[in-house]
Amino acid sequence: MRRDDPVYIGVMFSQTGWTAVTEKSMLSATMFAIDEINQSGGINGRELIPVYRDPAGEPAAYKAMAADILADGKVKVILGCYTSSQRKAVLTALDKEAGILCYPAQYEGFEYSESAMYFGAVPNQNSLLLARYLLENHSPRIYIVGSDYIWPRESGRIMGDLIRSGGGEVLGERYLGQQAKRPEMDSLIADIMKCRPDIIFNNFVGQSNLDFYNAYAGNGLDAGQIMVASLTTSEADLQEIDPKAAVGHITAATYFASQANPANISLLERYKTARGEPAHTNMCWDAAYTQTHMVAQAMRNGSADSVGSIRAGLLGTSFEAPQGRVAIDPSNLHCYVWPKIGIVRSDGQFDIVAQTKNAIRPNPYMTTYSINSDEKTAADTISHTPEWT
DSSP states (O other): OOTTSOEEEEEEOOSSSTTHHHHHHHHHHHHHHHHHHHHTTTBTTBOEEEEEEOOTTOHHHHHHHHHHHHTTSOOOEEEEOSSHHHHHHHHHHHTTSOOEEEEOSOOOOOOOOTTEEEOSOOHHHHHHHHHHHHHHHSOOEEEEEEESSHHHHHHHHHHHHHHHHTTOEEEEEEEEOTTOOHHHHHHHHHHHHHHOOSEEEEEOOTHHHHHHHHHHHHTTOOTTTSEEEESSOOHHHHTTSOHHHHTTOEEEESOOTTOOSHHHHHHHHHHHHHHSSOOOOOHHHHHHHHHHHHHHHHHHHSOTTOHHHHHHHHHTOEEEETTEEEEBOTTTSBBOBOOEEEEEOTTSOEEEEEEOSSOBOOOTTOOOOOTTSOOHHHHOOGGGOTTOO
């Protein structure tokens, strides 16, 4: 390996701040993937070196740090961000500097940038499966809650449309800021209890998600009374939540650590061997790990020093990810993913109770959602796209 000629890659995940509970897992996955890449020969003999920054969850810091990382031209790719506001801030920096942002979180869709690749789920890949599951298995009278920014609000709108289209009801909807204190959470829980929904659709993120579940349990609720369904609650959150507050609740995700497929089992074994402890994986861990390896593949197959070559390489490769085989759709730069439904167990893991038979094609630009809408795009699989290798 020519260590005098390394390849640099930007890494921006917060170890501090309100979104750190999830971003720490993304950072862990990214660094582990970089270690694996270097141990297998790096980028055609060149060491892959992370240029790391901790933006502490703040969009302004993401923008400033991204600009700093890209300034000297050595870094061509940034792996990073969790929230939509963080992502949009980095894309503003990329408007001025050449580079690619690889984004490993689920989000609301309706974005296209030549400077981005999207590895998380969009609503047709997670909200649709969750709504169908709730309508088929529960009395869908829901109350929608979440953090007060674009992704939770848009996810709430879409879920409301889906539930109503299937004959369900939306009994209430409230969003709280990231600095919401326990009295605000208690007031929210009181209103939920007054409305008596069957399901709370929860899209709080970061510390607010932990605070929500603790307030939920602190007010005497459990899954037997009002179930919580989420697109954000993962194994990372469950490590920080009182188990009694989470058991029996539902998450729709592209990946769960409890998956028994060979790629996931192999990953967990490799991580434990390398780190001497079990991996704490979740949906964002999987996406962060996957995008790092796919960037490395693109660099090996072309030029690690050309943004255009890396971008073209990402559009021409697939990867056997822990969640299942994935690839980027060249038409919209979003990823085929494998949606699943999990129910929280007492050990902080999930029992997988529903999953798609194929990877679901991303359709990030759907304007209306109905449970009875045309499912053609949702039924497409990776094997139907022959230009991918």
